Amino acid sequence: MSPFSGALAPAAGEISANVAHGTFTQMWLLIALPLAGAAILLLLGRRTNTWGHWVGVLMSAGSFAIAVSIFLAMRQESGGNRAFTQHLFQWISVGSFQVPFDLRIDQLSMVFVLLITGVGTLIHIYSVGYMSHDHERRRFFGYLNLFVAAMLLLVLADNYLLLYVGWEGVGLASYLLIGFWFYKETAAVAAKKAFVVNRVGDVGLSIAVMLMFVTFGSVTFEGVLGSAPKASQTSLTLIGLALLLAACGKSAQFPLQSWLLDAMEGPTPVSALIHAATMVTAGVYLIARSNAIFNAAPTAQTAVIVIGAITLIMGAIIGCAKDDIKKALAGSTMSQIGYMVLAAGLGPIGYVFAIFHLLTHGFFKATMFLGAGSVMHGMNDQVNMRRFGALRTVMVLTTITFFAGYLAILGIPPFAGFYSKDKIIESAFAHSTLVGLVTLVGAAITAFYMTRLVAMTFLGRARWPDDAHPHESPAMMMVPVSILAVLSAVSGFLLIHDNWIVNWLEPVVGFEEPVLGFNVNILQYGTLALVLVSAALGYVLYARRPVPEVAPVGSFLTQAARADLYGDEVNEAVFMRPGQYLTRLLVWFDNRVVDGAVNGTAALIGGLSGRARRTQNGFARSYALTMLGGAALVIAALVLVRL
């Protein structure tokens, strides 16, 4: 692959922006439409049951149409002139703490807006079919619209506090949708877990916002990122680490990864939209958006790389051992976001490719999740891959589309993942050989577990339960899946053609050419060979040999991977138990010391009160005497002052 043409670009992104005009003034509608949809569906309630889902689809599609028109208008502008802000109103005005309710659309948020509204609309349409038997479908679409609105606010905010609102909004929508079937205890517990774990990350974001206000006296992108180079190294490192904590929570990165696997309790379209394509990538957006901070804080950058690398391998290992098709895909999502986070940690040589991979991953992972949904739809909501097999015979279109996603994630040319993942591996090697090797190993494991997944599901012999009659899903579901499958196949080439994605994003996130110490072709062919070998191994193990219907005990590593690499146990040991000890200590302190003081005071005052009230004896004569004494005292006091 040829290196990128063009002059050496500035390393850091630009933050200045123009006031929105013309088409760009419609950017508030992007958020307002789905928000209105959510309001209609959730406030009008059951009255909208019959037609409500179409409102949801329409609002999302309308938002997408506006996004496209803004995108076309943005292409007319010159490269450095594509950022626009829109002032809606003054949100907070307290002394020097001024936060405007400003929206900002630039090249970075533009691609996110297109991804969110585009994939979002497809998944809305898919859900009309997928949820057609659920009598709470209207509520589902209300939440889905709420999610789209919140996610758009997250990427369109022009300051960190407004971003925080969107951040919490998507968290809320995610909680509501994971627990959508709240009558299932597992779903309710999973929703609660996602909510609590995300809180930990959210604390990071709130600390980051506070640190920004202390350091820069502002929370707007321009105020923070514009003056980031002038701030002290320590402050920037602290802010960077706090932002990383936030990203870990939202993007299911180590050590806050445990919620994502349980989040698969939600309906499958939710897993595709929120827990694969969009919301979980918010952490990558946050890091890429804050590039000015990370560029100036190498320690924080290193931490980002380490976190990304650990999660990348962890997710891949977990993906190898899961028999639940959605959980295997969830492990894969963790791993792929690990790639993006790692790339974002590489600095200007990586931001562009992190976003690039984010986009292609959005397409191919959504394809595969919706494909999994289609399989479940045909198999009575069965998710255990050990009871699948040979589905290629009855679900042809699902198999073809799924394979498009499969080849994309493996990185087989010319599918999308080939372009985006190879770029990350290349940048990683440019950074250091160790990081490069981690990404390479990750790619090999990915090929193995994805081959295992498709082999167990679509190939081999049928191991269906007796009551299963697998069939292809209706067109309402398969049309969106097919569109996404096409995108999985071609989006990589289209985006990198003529270096388009690099030129597009460079003004915002900056770009530096990754410089390798050896020929880039060696790396590309070597990666491809490794991936093919690994895939062949998976094929031999899971397609040629019979798959037992009951999982074998497995090795120590398999058992560990099935238990999510003991993520929950670690959480319990590191967070829960110390937390419990702390609360016990506080309760003791509260009971003995605080309550002691309070009760003592209360007893004292109560005792005084009991004695004092005896002076109220009910006799008018003694009341009069008190008044007389009082009058004497009043006059005495006045005289005393005069003396």
Add this chain to the structure above:
Amino acid sequence: MSSLLAAASFDVPTIEYGQLSPMLIIFGVAVLSLLVEAFAPRGSRRPIQLVLVFAGLAAAFAAVVMIRGTQHIAAMGSVAVDGPALFMQGAILVLAFIAALVMAERQVDPLGDAFAPRASALPGSTDEIAFTRLGWLQTEVWPLFLFSVGGMLLFPASADLLTMFVALEVVSLPLYIMAGLARRRRLLSQEAALKYFVLGAFSSAFFLYGTALFYGYAGSVDLSAISDALTANAGSMWLVITATGLVSVGLLFKIGAVPFHQWTPDVYQGSPTPVTGFMAACTKIAAFGALLRIMYVALGGIRWDWRPMMYVIAALTMIVGTLFALTQTDMKRMLAYSSIAQAGFMLVGVIATNQAGLSGTMVYLVAYGIATIGAFAIVTLVRDSTGEASHLSQWAGLGRKAPIVASAFALFLLAFAGIPLTSGFTGKFAVFTAGIAGGATPVVIIGLVASAVAAFFYVRVIVLMFFNEPTSDDGVSVVVPSGFTTLAITISVALTLVIGLVPQLILDLANQAGLFIR
């Protein structure tokens, strides 16, 4: 005066009827109401009285609105029509309207209304039993109510001490009678009336004596003349100081400040509950209006003399009111002590002696008055077979029996406690900031501690209502009132929330009222 006599001529006094119209309307309606009592047939009295009362109050309020912005001393120097006076008149009229709604209730007591079938019958006598059995219902409370309201309008607007004294008596005399009108627990009611009358007369004597001494000092009872005399530093300082003390005693009695407060719990408990609400809210506004006017207009020049005394009174009032309320077991007595403590908080605004203190006190008075009438209105609804169930233990578990009523009561209690988002917070915040600006920080600190302690007995009632099991089969229930009380409680709840959520509305109104005219 003497020059006028010397000229041996007589000037016709100019009376600004327009500016005095709120008072003239109320007094006129009061006279009509009295005639109705005398001449209208028994059956038609109630509807006529109700129309007179509500129309009169509304018309008077409209008159207040019409003449807003007036700054004039009317009626030959006797009545000051200025921003604060009109603000307080408006407040009194609104609160009297709500209180009248509660008084007009006839559905909660199976025997009729809250008032005695014949006030003159001896408690427990065969006469009384006979009248009760006959089911007689009287409407004599309405002319009394109207005269009292008229006096309340005049009280904070009086520009000389004699007018003020007359107003004080016009306010008080009908209240003494109304306190004795309770249908149930007649003995307690009559005892309350008698105590109130005796002690009230006693305090009036202080006020009158002080007035006489002021005349001796300044040669006039006009507040502005007294102020001028103080500026000129004419006459004996001891005279004016003694006069200040005596006049203050008269007014501090009316607002229920310590150590002139002991009548309050007995009278609040004994009076018919609708009257208690009216008395607690409206009398306090009128008396504070008069106190503020004397202290700011006449005695502003010697504020360094009276402020330390007021510091002590305010601190004592807050502490004693709070302390006594803690161990009360009767709802009405608890609310009475609470109103004593509230008076202490309001005195902080008086001590501030600045514009913020004036407007803050006025806001506090309105906030407190609304919550008070609402709270007493709810007390009338909680009943057992013998009448109102006012013992605290009878309120246990009320939240389960009547969640809406209990929630409304909880809201009023939170307002008393000064919890944010209720009117009480707005009021407390206004007077405490004014107090700090006026240099009364130590008193404000005492006030803060007292309100923290006071929160205990307010919240205790909430806990009692919502988190305790009702005592089984105590026969206590919340009766469903007619539209009158429902409307009164609804208005009180709404205003409490509005003042708490959008405090700027009333703060602006109070600030626009400006200062007293001199």
